[in-house]
Amino acid sequence: xxxxxxxxxxxxxxxxxxxxxxxxxxxxxxxxxxxxxxxxxxxxxxxxxxxxxxxxxxxxxxxxxxxxxxxxxxxxxxxxxxxxxxxxxxxxxxxxxxxxxxxxxxxxxxxxxxxxxxxxxxxxxxxxxxxxxxxxxxxxxxxxxxxxxxxxxxxxxxxxxxxxxxxxxxxxxxxxxxxxxxxxxxxxxxxxxxxxxxxxxxxxxxxxxxxxxxxxxxxxxxxxxxxxxxxxxxxxxxxxxxxxxxxxxxxxxxxxxxxxxxxxxxxxxxxxxxxxxxxxxxxxxxxxxxxxxxxxxxxxxxxxxxxxxxxxxxxxxxxxxxxxxxxxxxxxxxxxxxxxxxxxxxxxxxxxxxxxxxxxxxxxxxxxxxxxxxxxxxxxxxxxxxxxxxxxxxxxxxxxxxxxxxxxxxxxxxxxxxxxxxxxxxxxxxxxxxxx
Numbered sequence: 100x101x102x103x104x105x106x107x108x109x110x111x112x113x114x115x116x117x118x119x120x121x122x123x124x125x126x127x128x129x130x131x132x133x134x135x136x137x138x139x140x141x142x143x144x145x146x147x148x149x150x151x152x153x154x155x156x157x158x159x160x161x162x163x164x165x166x167x168x169x170x171x172x173x174x175x176x177x178x179x180x181x182x183x184x185x186x187x188x189x190x191x192x193x194x195x196x197x198x199x200x201x202x203x204x205x206x207x208x209x210x211x212x213x214x215x216x217x218x219x220x221x222x223x224x225x226x227x228x229x230x231x232x233x234x235x236x237x238x239x240x241x242x243x244x245x246x247x248x249x250x251x252x253x254x255x256x257x258x259x260x261x262x263x264x265x266x267x268x269x270x271x272x273x274x275x276x277x278x279x280x281x282x283x284x285x286x287x288x289x290x291x292x293x294x295x296x297x298x299x300x301x302x303x304x305x306x307x308x309x310x311x312x313x314x315x316x317x318x319x320x321x322x323x324x325x326x327x328x329x330x331x332x333x334x335x336x337x338x339x340x341x342x343x344x345x346x347x348x349x350x351x352x353x354x355x356x357x358x359x360x361x362x363x364x365x366x367x368x369x370x371x372x373x374x375x376x377x378x379x380x381x382x383x384x385x386x387x388x389x390x391x392x393x394x395x396x397x398x399x400x401x402x403x404x405x406x407x408x409x410x411x412x413x414x415x416x417x418x419x420x421x422x423x424x425x426x427x428x429x430x431x432x433x434x435x436x437x438x439x440x441x442x443x444x445x446x447x448x449x450x451x452x453x454x455x456x457x458x459x460x461x462x463x464x465x466x467x468x469x470x471x472x473x474x475x476x477x478x479x480x481x482x483x484x485x486x487x488x489x490x491x492x493x494x495x496x497x498x499x500x501x502x503x504x505x506x507x508x509x510x511x512x513x514x515x516x517x518x519x520x521x522x523x524x525x526x527x528x529x530x531x532x533x534x535x
Contacts, residue, residue: 105234105303109243112234116243118294120250122186123227125286127254129193130220131386132279133158134259135379136266137200137209138365144271147206152363152495154206156486158213159362163354163478165214169221170475174229174468175329182230183296189222190287197279201272223286224251225471229464232455233297233304237317237522238401240455244448245397249390252447256386258282263379304460317457317522318342325461332462336469342457343466345516347473349413350450352509354477355502356416356439359485360385364423367495368432377429384433388440389447397448405453406519408445410510416442417506424496450474456520481505 109116141147141155176185192215199212228247235243258278265274320340323331336343360382368378400408419439423432451467458466484505485498519525 105300107234107300107304108236109239115234115295115297116231116246118289119227119231120246122286122290122294123224123247123251124254125282126220126223126227127251128258128282129196129223129279129286130216131255131258132197132262132275132282133200133213133216134255134361135263135365135375135382136271136275138362140266140271140375141206141209141366152489152498153483153486155366156358156362156482157206158210159358159482160479160486161210162213162217162220163358163475163480163482165217166221166478167472167474167476169218170225170468170471172468173222173225174465174471177226177229177298177464177468178301178462181296181298182226182233183290183294185222186226186230186290186294187287189219189226190283190290192222193219193283194287197276197283200279201276203272221471221475225468228451228471229467230294230297232463232467233300237456240452241397241400241405241449243397244452244455245393245395248397248444248448248451249393251390252386252393253390256383256390259386260376260379260383263376267375301460301464316527318518318520318525318527319457319459325459327462329465332465333469336454336466337473341516342518342520343454343470345513346409346450346453347470349409349446349509349513349517350470350474351477351480352505353413353416353443353446353450354474355481355484355505356420356443358478358481359420359498359502360436360439362482363485363489363495363498364436367423367499370495371427373429373432381429381432381436385436385440385443388437389443392441392444393448396444397452400449400452400521404519404524405449405456405521406517408449409453409517410514412442412444412446412449413506413510413513414442415439415445417503417510418442420499420506421503424499453517453520456522 138155147154173185196212196215199208203209231243231247232240262274262278265278268274269277320335336347338344364382365378368381396408416439419435419442422435422438454466454470455463485501488497488501489495
């Protein structure tokens with residue numbers, strides 16, 4: 100698994116891993132700047148009519164559809180043009196976003212800016228994730244994904260709080276303009292100057308697997324060509340392999356939670372009397388607990404299990420969402436957000452790690468891209484579902500129950516159809532038939 104020219108492991112690639120972690124934190128900043136101020140001030144600043152739950156959710160729907168498609172594209176691109184070029188283009192696309200939000204005369208400008216944000220997130224987050232998996236060892240995947248998602252979602256939380264203060268100090272539009280432009284420029288320049296393309300590491304891993312298969316071979320899908328077509332990988336991820344289907348549907352449904360936190364949670368809190376900075380801290384609690392806990396939940400899965408953290412994470416996260424509407428007050432909402440964040444920390448890095456476990460390095464980039472396609476399509480489907488639930492009942496609380504029940508059911512599907520994917524804990528029974 101180790102080649103002299105392409106050493107693998109977190110320690111051996113500490114410099115590049117560090118650069119990539121900074122990149123994903125800045126990716127989190129880019130999306131986080133829209134998490135507090137934009138939905139909370141949709142009515143007063145951007146002219147959205149009070150109670151327009153579906154219109155409010157529209158920018159999350161647009162983001163989810165575009166990001167899902169870009170994840171799909173990014174996975175394939177990463178194997179053709181390399182990881183670095185995709186990352187550069189992702190930041191170039193982000194340049195107009197802060198200006199569009201600053202100039203926005205109505206809600207359609209926000210939706211348009213969010214479309215570009217979806218392109219940025221689909222390219223940049225996919226590339227940073229795939230790059231780190233390229234250069235780290237199989238036994239470090241949980242830790243690697245935990246570090247990746249810790250960095251990204253702590254970035255989301257910090258940005259939500261900073262932009263709330265910036266909006267109070269400089270006005271909503273100017274604060275988002277200054278913060279957004281700083282983030283994009285701070286990300287683009289280091290990408291061009293310091294980040295390396297890690298595609299050669301993936302190719303070296305493929306060659307190493309052929310020359311000397313690892314002792315604990317993963318349970319790769321059987322009957323798959325060495326270099327499958329995009330359609331073949333899509334079918335495997337979506338329905339042909341029941342394990343990958345179970346992981347993909349869980350990824351899709353868990354994004355219902357993020358859509359809720361993004362689109363309706365700030366609005367719900369404001370209607371309950373919370374100030375903008377209180378909203379930033381309460382929503383930030385979800386992001387901080389989610390991000391911070393992944394430092395050990397990813398590592399936990401490397402040692403004990405991928406399966407149980409994923410299943411329990413779905414159920415705990417859903418319980419946290421339900422708790423929000425079962426009590427009142429900033430402390431209760433913060434605790435509820437923290438419970439949801441901890442559940443998300445259990446499942447989020449480990450669903451991705453499970454995909455990486457049972458997909459060969461030759462087409463792992465495509466598999467991760469398609470998993471991320473289904474996962475982030477959950478933004479759109481979840482936003483539509485929670486928007487409809489709130490609109491039909493006239494109460495935001497209905498959206499919380501829609502999401503909580505969806506998480507419970509999806510976790511049950513994962514429990515029923517999934518299995519342990521860690522190659523050491525559940526290796527292939529017949530290594531000679533597995534594709535490397």
